[in-house]
Amino acid sequence: MTDFKKIISHAKQYGFVFPSSEIYDGLSAVYDYAQNGVALKKNIRDYWWKSMVQLHHNIVGIDTAIFMHPTTWKASGHVDAFNDPLIDNKDSKKRYRADVLVEDYCSKIENKMDKEIAKAAKRFGDDFDQEEFIKTNRRVVGYQEKINQILKRLGQSLEKEDLTNVKNLIEELEIACPESGSRNWTEVKQFNLMFGTKLGASADSAMDLYLRPETAQGIFVNFLNVQKTGRLKIPFGIAQTGKAFRNEIVARQFIFRMREFEQMEMQFFIPPGTQKEWYNQWKETRLKWHLSLGMGEENYRFHDHEKLAHYADAAADIEFKFPFGFKELEGIHSRTDFDLVSHEEFSGKKLQYFDHEQNENYVPYVVETSVGLDRMFLAVFSWALREEMLEDGSSRTVLKLPSILAPIKIAILPLVKKDGLPELGKKLMDDLKWNHEVSYDEKDAVGRRYRRQDALGTPYCITVDHQTLEDQTVTIRDRDTMKQERISIEALGGFLNKKLDFKNWLKKIQ
Ligand code: ATP
Numbered sequence: 001m002t003d004f005k006k007i008i009s010h011a012k013q014y015g016f017v018f019p020s021s022e023i024y025d026g027l028s029a030v031y032d033y034a035q036n037g038v039a040l041k042k043n044i045r046d047y048w049w050k051s052m053v054q055l056h057h058n059i060v061g062i063d064t065a066i067f068m069h070p071t072t073w074k075a076s077g078h079v080d081a082f083n084d085p086l087i088d089n090k091d092s093k094k095r096y097r098a099d100v101l102v103e104d105y106c107s108k109i110e111n112k113m114d115k116e117i118a119k120a121a122k123r124f125g126d127d128f129d130q131e132e133f134i135k136t137n138r139r140v141v142g143y144q145e146k147i148n149q150i151l152k153r154l155g156q157s158l159e160k161e162d163l164t165n166v167k168n169l170i171e172e173l174e175i176a177c178p179e180s181g182s183r184n185w186t187e188v189k190q191f192n193l194m195f196g197t198k199l200g201a202s203a204d205s206a207m208d209l210y211l212r213p214e215t216a217q218g219i220f221v222n223f224l225n226v227q228k229t230g231r232l233k234i235p236f237g238i239a240q241t242g243k244a245f246r247n248e249i250v251a252r253q254f255i256f257r258m259r260e261f262e263q264m265e266m267q268f269f270i271p272p273g274t275q276k277e278w279y280n281q282w283k284e285t286r287l288k289w290h291l292s293l294g295m296g297e298e299n300y301r302f303h304d305h306e307k308l309a310h311y312a313d314a315a316a317d318i319e320f321k322f323p324f325g326f327k328e329l330e331g332i333h334s335r336t337d338f339d340l341v342s343h344e345e346f347s348g349k350k351l352q353y354f355d356h357e358q359n360e361n362y363v364p365y366v367v368e369t370s371v372g373l374d375r376m377f378l379a380v381f382s383w384a385l386r387e388e389m390l391e392d393g394s395s396r397t398v399l400k401l402p403s404i405l406a407p408i409k410i411a412i413l414p415l416v417k418k419d420g421l422p423e424l425g426k427k428l429m430d431d432l433k434w435n436h437e438v439s440y441d442e443k444d445a446v447g448r449r450y451r452r453q454d455a456l457g458t459p460y461c462i463t464v465d466h467q468t469l470e471d472q473t474v475t476i477r478d479r480d481t482m483k484q485e486r487i488s489i490e491a492l493g494g495f496l497n498k499k500l501d502f503k504n505w506l507k508k509i510q
Helices: 004-013 035-054 071-075 098-127 130-136 138-159 163-172 216-221 223-229 275-291 338-347 373-384 421-432 446-456 466-471 489-500 502-509
Strands: 017-019 031-033 059-061 083-088 095-097 189-192 196-199 207-210 236-245 260-270 300-304 314-322 325-336 353-355 360-362 365-372 385-389 395-399 410-414 438-440 460-464 473-478 484-488
Touching: 004 017, 004 373, 004 385, 031 035, 035 059, 035 236, 035 260, 035 373, 035 502, 071 216, 071 338, 083 098, 083 163, 095 098, 098 130, 098 138, 098 163, 098 325, 130 138, 138 163, 216 223, 216 236, 216 260, 216 338, 216 365, 223 236, 223 260, 260 275, 260 373, 275 300, 275 314, 275 325, 275 365, 300 325, 314 373, 325 338, 325 373, 365 373, 373 385, 395 446, 410 421, 410 446, 421 438, 421 460, 421 466, 421 489, 446 460, 460 489, 466 473, 473 489, 484 489
Parallel strands: 059 236, 410 438, 410 460
Antiparallel strands: 017 031, 083 095, 083 189, 196 207, 236 260, 260 365, 300 314, 314 325, 325 365, 353 360, 385 395, 460 473, 473 484
16 A cells, blocks of 8 residues: 555645645645545545435435534533543643554554564465464464453543543553653543534624534434435435534544544434344445445454443444554444434424334434545545556556546547547547546647556546547557557447446445
């Protein structure tokens, strides 16, 4: 995988992601999506939406406002409990999330473990049984036990809100500030992540509001509206994508952790008592969705939570191997009836479902799937970016995006800027643009144009040359193999539709 700095600079250089308000030196942990980034982001969002809403007859979508009545956030528990443990280093004056310091310490142990495994794999060659080695090698087992012990203690301390113990853990592990190397820490404190603002023009009557820290609550407060107007029967789901805002303590990993970001969430409403089964099913379905993009099974893993949020009776993350290690990409949470019961209490309105078959009213339980769109973007983008050595000794930068997600699907390149080839190319573009995102490029030698499209992640380049004038064929070049084949213009539509049809990707998860 490519170096993280290279990923950030490629994202900027090729018009994917810019720092926000860059002419004023940017704004910490806020980013803008540029012309290619917005297309990649939209394609990821569409891929999610189609798999959730279009392919499930019992899931519908909504789009609720970012501003919500402030009581929403009392009921949801965010006012009291949406905190992260914060710790300052007295020498560097840098602020950290205490839990992240401990987790990063564990990642370092994990790296040592990976090195042991890689060494052994080299030593044993084809006979190497990795699973057996992990189970039996004394050093590896020791590392794993240490990680488990640390994470368990961290989880239990956070669960009990025992912040002194979190500080003790940091001291016992001799964790130093990554910036200054000092171990001179303050106490651990809780910090609320919600952004506050005001609604209304006059100072005395203005209402205190929050920018939503998750999209889920817009779904809960509309649960009965949607169920009744959609005549939906349990089990059913409500999906939404939209912006969320969190005043993150530390946000230094590009678009991995932003203060303004986008979520793609789905709340699945089920009868009480069936949550375990649905939780497992959604874990599986969501993992399959990720795998359908072909980014390698080995790059995903589940992480079951020790510390559960105030609303959950089970929770797991789907982690992805980012350039800085395995980190959360998506959360799957069994949220019980916590949110609906709490909204009933705070609003005084009933939020119950009448089950005609059972002839009874109940508050449904909920299983949630929640994935960050920006994090998904980073996963795809960082996985795709490669520096490749070619047979002739030269190298190329290529963005091997799953072709279904690429911002531009096809680039049309006339071989030369004369002899009627540009006109032919433009005509081809006009024909193909009804079904695909197409670009046209006639500047520079064709080799350089290929490189430019490789760096943008365009899966197919179509070259129009003199032979095209004679026999109505073009060459089509595959980004990944760099192989070119001749194909008739007539057959082009069918070929591209087959390669770029959502169906052929999403079918894998059915
Ligand atoms: P983390 O532990 O990384 O802070 P979280 O557990 O608080 O994440 P959730 O509340 O479960 O995250 O949110 C669901 C998803 O939203 C996450 O899996 C992640 O993909 C995304 N997400 C959460 N916070 C951010 C953020 N600050 N920037 C970008 N994406 C985020």
